[in-house]
Amino acid sequence: MSLKLTWYGHSAFGLDIDGTNILIDPFLTNNPLAPVSADTLEASYIMLTHAHGDHLGDTVAIAQRTKATVIGNVEVTNWLGKQGIQNVHVLSLGDGFTFPFGQVTYVKAEHGSAFPDGTDGGQACGIILEAQDKRIYFAGDTALFPEMKLIGERKIDLACLPIGGHFTMGPDDALTAIDWIHPQVVFPIHYNTFPDIYQDVAAWARRVNNETSAQAIVVDPGSSFSV
Numbered sequence: 001m002s003l004k005l006t007w008y009g010h011s012a013f014g015l016d017i018d019g020t021n022i023l024i025d026p027f028l029t030n031n032p033l034a035p036v037s038a039d040t041l042e043a044s045y046i047m048l049t050h051a052h053g054d055h056l057g058d059t060v061a062i063a064q065r066t067k068a069t070v071i072g073n074v075e076v077t078n079w080l081g082k083q084g085i086q087n088v089h090v091l092s093l094g095d096g097f098t099f100p101f102g103q104v105t106y107v108k109a110e111h112g113s114a115f116p117d118g119t120d121g122g123q124a125c126g127i128i129l130e131a132q133d134k135r136i137y138f139a140g141d142t143a144l145f146p147e148m149k150l151i152g153e154r155k156i157d158l159a160c161l162p163i164g165g166h167f168t169m170g171p172d173d174a175l176t177a178i179d180w181i182h183p184q185v186v187f188p189i190h191y192n193t194f195p196d197i198y199q200d201v202a203a204w205a206r207r208v209n210n211e212t213s214a215q216a217i218v219v220d221p222g223s224s225f226s227v
Contacts, residue, residue: 009033051121102131
């Protein structure tokens with residue numbers, strides 16, 4: 001059994017769970033850090049945290065080509081339907097479903113959500129994935145919020161947290177989030193893609209390792225790691 005993550009920059013991930021390919025927030029085109037193009041990736045599932053263009057990304061093109069099932073809230077899946085994407089699965093805030101690859105639960109994120117055309121994208125969410133006896137929390141775009149303490153009660157193995165500090169929480173609040181969530185491992189997202197969210201990620205990782213009980217993992221876009 002295996003669970004491998006590949007980071008494509010920003011908040012975009014590819015997951016390989018025993019041969020099932022999953023994409024999360026596949027923002028590749030116009031992502032200056034992306035090491036691959038959208039037309040090179042395969043996917044059986046695509047999970048979306050919210051509707052902003054730097055997370056929705058290349059979902060439509062990838063779903064059209066691969067016939068992947070797109071998982072998102074009702075506003076996201078309705079919008080996708082208008083783009084011709086019919087293979088969708090709706091999850092609401094607090095909702096969970098067991099897919100062949102594992103359990104997916106949508107949890108709160110403190111953030112807005114709108115499509116590039118201005119259409120309402122509903123509630124922004126984080127994602128908890130339970131697979132291969134591991135629990136991974138993809139926070140998506142979010143500010144620090146106290147209910148993260150409840151997420152910590154789920155015994156998170158890996159937390160993927162934004163650190164950009166503009167549009168999302170920054171390095172200091174991310175460290176507080178780690179104290180509340182108590183993950184074994186933490187991975188930074190949503191940073192250095194654009195000048196407004198530049199951070200010294202190596203310095204942040206040192207703080208994680210020195211000031212919290214978690215271990216920081218930092219890799220270059222296109223690199224993979226396992227949990």
